[in-house]
Structure formats: C-alpha cells, structure tokens
Amino acid sequence: MHCPFCGNSDSRVTDSRDSDEGIRRRRECLSCGARFTTYERIYASSLMLVKRDGRREEFSRDKLMAGIRLACARRPLPTGVIEKIVDDIESQVVASGKSEIPSHVIGEAAMDRLKEVDRVAYIRFASVYRDFEDLESFQEMLETLSKGEDPASKAQLALFKDALALDAEKKPRRGRRPGSPARPGAEKR
Numbered sequence: 001m002h003c004p005f006c007g008n009s010d011s012r013v014t015d016s017r018d019s020d021e022g023i024r025r026r027r028e029c030l031s032c033g034a035r036f037t038t039y040e041r042i043y044a045s046s047l048m049l050v051k052r053d054g055r056r057e058e059f060s061r062d063k064l065m066a067g068i069r070l071a072c073a074r075r076p077l078p079t080g081v082i083e084k085i086v087d088d089i090e091s092q093v094v095a096s097g098k099s100e101i102p103s104h105v106i107g108e109a110a111m112d113r114l115k116e117v118d119r120v121a122y123i124r125f126a127s128v129y130r131d132f133e134d135l136e137s138f139q140e141m142l143e144t145l146s147k148g149e150d151p152a153s154k155a156q157l158a159l160f161k162d163a164l165a166l167d168a169e170k171k172p173r174r175g176r177r178p179g180s181p182a183r184p185g186a187e188k189r
Helices: 061-071 081-095 102-117 118-127 136-148 151-169
Strands: 013-020 022-029 033-038 049-052 056-058 101-102
Touching: 022 151, 049 102, 056 151, 061 118, 081 102, 101 102, 102 118, 118 136
Parallel strands: 049 101
Antiparallel strands: 013 022, 022 033, 049 056
C-alpha cells in the first residue's frame, strides 16, 4: 500500500473494522506520518455476464456505476446513493454463486433500485436499457409507471409526456428560418 501523500510503501494499520464497503483499515505512513483510509473488498473475478447476443464479458462494477451515474446526472440524490445501489447489486450477484449471469438480471436490478430512489433516473436508465423501438412504446412505459403513483411522481411523468409530445411535433429544421436574413455570401451564383 503506497502512501497517497509521499508515495512510500511502508505503512502500519492503526485500526481495522468491517463496513458495508468491505474491510475498512486506517493506516499511518511510517515515512511522513500521514494517516489515510483503505478499503478491502472481495473481488469476484470469475463472474461473467452473458449479453443478449450471446457474447460473454467480465462483470465490471465500474461500468455499472458509470451507467447509473449517467442516469442520475443532475438529480437531487443524497451522497452515497449510487454507490449503495451498485454495492447492493454486486452483493446480490456474488451471493447467487453462479459463475455466469445474464446481463438483463443486472439491468433489471438497477432499474428496480432506481425506481425506488428517483423516477426520472429510472426513466433515463430504462430508455437506454430497454432500447425502445418507437415513441409509442416509451409512452406506454410512462403510462404504466404513472398508474397508482403519488401526485409528485405523476407531475414529473406529465412533464416527460409534454416534452415527448413537443419533440414528436418538431420537424427537423432545414435551411434558414422564415423571415431571417440570408447569410452573407450565400447568394445564388
């Protein structure tokens, strides 16, 4: 273990405790005297994901965390929620005892946890994960989500539906806007 302050590899453990993240060790550098914390975690190196197309890929905690972070971008979530979700999913997968697990199991677990934490993050994750073919299937998912929910969630979903309706009505802009002056040098030759 290298000291993050001076880079020395000699340190001693001053305190060791079990925590949700693994084994928490408080260390003191023998060279500069600085103290720092490390965590030891069980690494499930033999866990393979089976993708939809049959490919196999090693489970990556970082890849799962990146996907969930992207879905939760700019959402008012408490600190540590994303890490807790990833920890829960990882421990569930490791506890299954299987060496191969279908990737959809992890995707569904992430969606279930995001649904409990933040509806907007859930919709963002689901829209990428489920790869909706068209606007109607996405709106159907929104409809099923809005049934039987609290008024605040219904208001959030109504905003999404309004935004989707506006996007569907918009036509791609081509050329210049009507009434705007022509760009210099854009005259016909």
